[in-house]
Amino acid sequence: MAGALRAMAGPSAQPPSAIRxxxxxxxxxxxxxxxxxxxxxxxxxxxxxxxxxxxxxxxxxxxxxxxxxxxxxxxxxxxxxxxxxxxxxxxxxxxxxxxxxxxxxxxxxxxxxxxELVEGEPLTKLIERGPMIPLDAVRVATHVADGLAEAHRKGIAHRDIKPDNIIVSTRYVKVLDFGIAKQIGGTTDANLTQGNMVIGTPHYMSPEQAMGRSVDSRTDMFSLGVVLYEMLSGRKPFTGNAVTETLLNIVMHEPVDIAKAAAGITPALADVVRRCMKKQPDQRYADCDELRTALVKSLKEDPKLARQSRIPTIAVREARRLEPEPPPRSAVSSHPAPQPTPAPAPPARGTRAHRALVADDDPATRYILGSILQRYHIEYDEADNGADAVKLLKNREYSLIFVDLLMPRVDGWGVIDYVRGHRGNVAPRVFVVTGVQNQKLSAADQDVVTALLYKPLDIAKVEQLVQKSA
CATH class of the missing domain: 3.30.200.20 (Phosphorylase Kinase; domain 1)
Structure with a gap:
């Protein structure tokens, strides 16, 4: 096998960006x-x-x-x-x-x-700053899985999924560079080569790709698993002193288990990474839709996804510092209680029912906010675009409103304008969620907006605001 890999890799194989x-x-x-x-x-x-x-x-x-x-x-x-x-x-x-x-x-x-001109940062830059918090890593992986699922439905395997080919901004995650994509089941050579060298990026290749075998959509799943491993741990699972050694490690050896490399992630998330990186394609997920479902479920096991890491991110460190001491667990509780669980809140000020609206086109953000509201026994409705948010506001009064500024159909500013023109006797507390740092508000907006919340969300800050509202 080593001889075959050396023949494919060539004496000085390099990634495509360095070839010729x-x-x-x-x-x-x-x-x-x-x-x-x-x-x-x-x-x-x-x-x-x-x-x-x-x-x-x-x-x-x-x-x-x-x-x-x-x-x-x-x-x-x-x-x-x-x-x-x-x-x-x-x-x-x-x-x-x-x-x-x-x-x-x-x-x-x-x-x-x-x-399309894609503005943002390569995922590589985010990883260079240290391990990402699980919520952010899962969010990126879910977006990539969504894009790959559509490509796979069209019969296209990307074959070069890696952090450099994933662009992240406050608005989207985009997959780039289909330069070595393959039509699944097509007649084109399974591994387009240059001078007897396998084209791709060695650290992120699947075993079948590294060995020059025929590949299908499951090769992208393995590569995405490697990227997810790197996001969570801050290091590549497969390395070597030369390309040939890296390829041999991918084919023959298991990496340090992700539960050890990224201590503190949930067992469900660790299982997702392990299954993506199975050596045999038929042991991975059937498709990226199934992978996406597993990623979303991995968040529900522990909404805060707290991790004890030597290099904690700022968001995790702040949450740990500000979080109050947890109460003793109830024998009948089915979920860990990270802080005192208040009694069900009575109706809020005036006659307004104590209910929240969460309007954001990012499902991860909606989930985080929803989890915090549930912890304080606050019922809530969701909208993934501004038009649906306005429809909900027409039919129901809310004491809390979380609104993302950049949403499809009607943006957050439009939602805020509606709230401004339809306030009852008791004004709701409106929290603007944005990825734009130092977001400016007009004097008119300041009269409506209670506070700004920046992405990635500081969970401790959100909990404090909700606790005050409860």
Whole structure:
């Protein structure tokens, strides 16, 4: 097996971004600042498929990303096929967690792709800051699983899921770079190679991909399991002094168990990671929809997902510092009580029923807020867009309202405007949930909004606010 892996990896195998790309082949200082109808603004980076630029579509007057296959690579049939394959793969999938392709064009000898400009941070940068709290890691993994599920339904396996190809912002998580995607069941070579080298990123390859075998959608599940392991623990599960050693470890050895590498995560979440990273594809989840269900359930075992870590995140450390001492457990309690559970709250001020509205398009945020409200015996309704939130407000009065500013259909500002114009005798307590730090409120908004809550949510702060309201 070692000999086979060495043959596939080559004497000095590298990730695609380092293969056959001398700087002069990627960057041409004489490149025109206009490609067709697109005006190039600034170069965002280079990768396995050439340059990526921020550009403006001069016809539609919108910004986009332009991915350019350099002329010397466009003349290589294999690289050109990879480029066209990526365009076809992305174009066949429409999903909010996958970057959208607008067009593929050629200007002279330059082949390029116009696609959605995805603003945000690569997941790599978040991981570099230390292990992520489980809630954040599960949220990212769930979004990626959603995008992959849609790609797999269209018969597309990504085959290069890794932190560099996942962009995270306050609004979305996007999967990028379908450059080595494979049509499942198609006739294309299962592992597109360059000079006898397996194309992909060694640390995140599935065993079947590392051995050059035929792959299907379950290879992405293994890679996502590796990414989830790294998010939770802050380290890669499979490493080596050389690419060949890394591939051998993936195929032949088990990593440090995730329950030890990320002490404090729930058993359910640890089981999700282990099952994703099973060596045999048929021992993994049947599909990404099943994986998504398992991820969501893994949060419900312990809403706070507290972890004892040598490198705790700020949110976990603050929650631990501010949390009051827990009371003795009741013999009939089925859930741990992290702090005193108050008696059911009486109707709030005036005649308004003590009920909450949670309006946020992020299911993880809704779950966190809902869990805290349940702990204080406060009933609540959910809305995943502003239009539904307004409908609920028309039919029922709420004493507490949590509203995300950036929601589809009607945004949070629209919800706040409705509340402002329809306040009864007793005004509700309105909490704005936002990922924009130092969010500014107008004087009119300040008259309606009780407080700002920033994502990722500080659980202790939310609990204090709810406790005061209860």
């Amino acid at each position: 790309h001398p700087p002069s082949a990627i960057y041409n200082s004489s490149r025109p600042m206009q490609l067709g109808t697109y005006r190039l603004i600034d170069r965002l980076g280079t990768g396995g498929m050439g340059e990526v630029w921020r550009a403006e579509d001069t016809k539609l007057l919108r910004q986009c990303a332009i991915k350019i296959l350099p002329a010397n690579l466009a003349a290589d049939p294999e690289w050109k096929e990879r480029f066209l394959r990526e365009a076809r793969s992305i174009a066949s999938v429409t999903h909010p967690n996958i970057a959208t392709i607008y067009n593929i064009e050629q200007d002279g000898d330059t082949l390029f792709m116009a696609m």
